[in-house]
Amino acid sequence: MKKFVYFLIVCLTLIVPALATVDDAISAAMEAADPYVKQGFIVREDQWGGDLGAGEKKGFQHTLFKGNDYWFFMATDTLKAKVNVHIYNAEGKLADQESLQKGSYAAIRFRPPSTGSYYLIVEVEKSPEERTHWALVYAYK
């Protein structure tokens, strides 16, 4: 019986990471954003996510408004994976103002110099998995 329980635990340990989903990545991103709520940021209820291979990038066009203060959080639930998020203006120039990377998430703060279109580029920089689930959320104040 003990052997069976041990076998079950080992199996579960192996299976659980494989069952990781975008939902887990969303939870990780929301968790990363949570401390900023105390600073008055409103976290959008909408989330964006999917899976990417290591070194793969995805771009999002986003209209941002001058006068607002934004934080964007990209996260994964894959252990030892490293993710990145950066913001570029409509001319393709890097516009990051403040960035941080902690464990399974990366974040950037952005106060748009003018209202208009910006591009958020998310990337799974490295990962032990072939495909890595990720999620992006943002907050504004």
Add this chain to the structure above:
Amino acid sequence: MHHFRAAAFLVLVLLTSALPLRAAAPPAQIDLKQFQQGTQIDNVIVPVPAEIFLVLDKIGTPNWKAEMRDADLKIGERHQIALLLGTVIADGFVAVEATDREKVKNIGRDVLKLAGAIGVRDSVLGRSNSIIEKADKGDWLNVKRELDGALQDVRNAMSELNDDQLAHLVSLGGWLRGTEVLTSVLNKSYSKDGSDLLHQPQLLAYFNAQIKAMPPELRKTSLIVQVRRRLLEISPLIDESEISKQSVDKVHTITSDLVKSILQKDS
């Protein structure tokens, strides 16, 4: 010697632990075309009206109560309901700014009624109840979150029903009503900073592309034809480096007309 070794080891440990915190330097310039091909339409984030209203609050003192409307909801075809639902959720954000509890509660009920008419009632039932409950408590921050959540839940439910086009119309309805309110505020108190908020040509191009991609039977309904035609009229007005008061006024007229048309049943 032992001290030196210990210090060297400590430095090594500190460096090793500090290195993962350093993000690799991103390229200073990228070619955006690589992200604009093929999937461009799917990769657009549509802001909520609350993001714009927040800026208006920072640069002035809008009379939000004056921006609220009493809409007699007429339920017609599914595309009309989708657009209407978007406008009603945008109304919710206006009512939150006006801190009008009764109005917000009514909007919570309207959202449920319209979601029911389009077959996604269950997806917003919890949100609707939460909007009403939180409005009762005057918990405005969380009402905003629930309205945002209702918008997403309805869109997700429609996508699950393979009604992606209708989901896009909900967003468009919200944008139209939000822009009507924005231009109304600007008409009363024009400022360059305020009019700068209208500078959203790419977002408008996205909405136009969504309509263009709709199946003909939907794209050719009189309401959608009208929406598309009027959106094309807005495009040049908000693509100016400095958006004039005249342009603001024109955008207001167009969005007001469209929001009124959405209130009517479409054939």
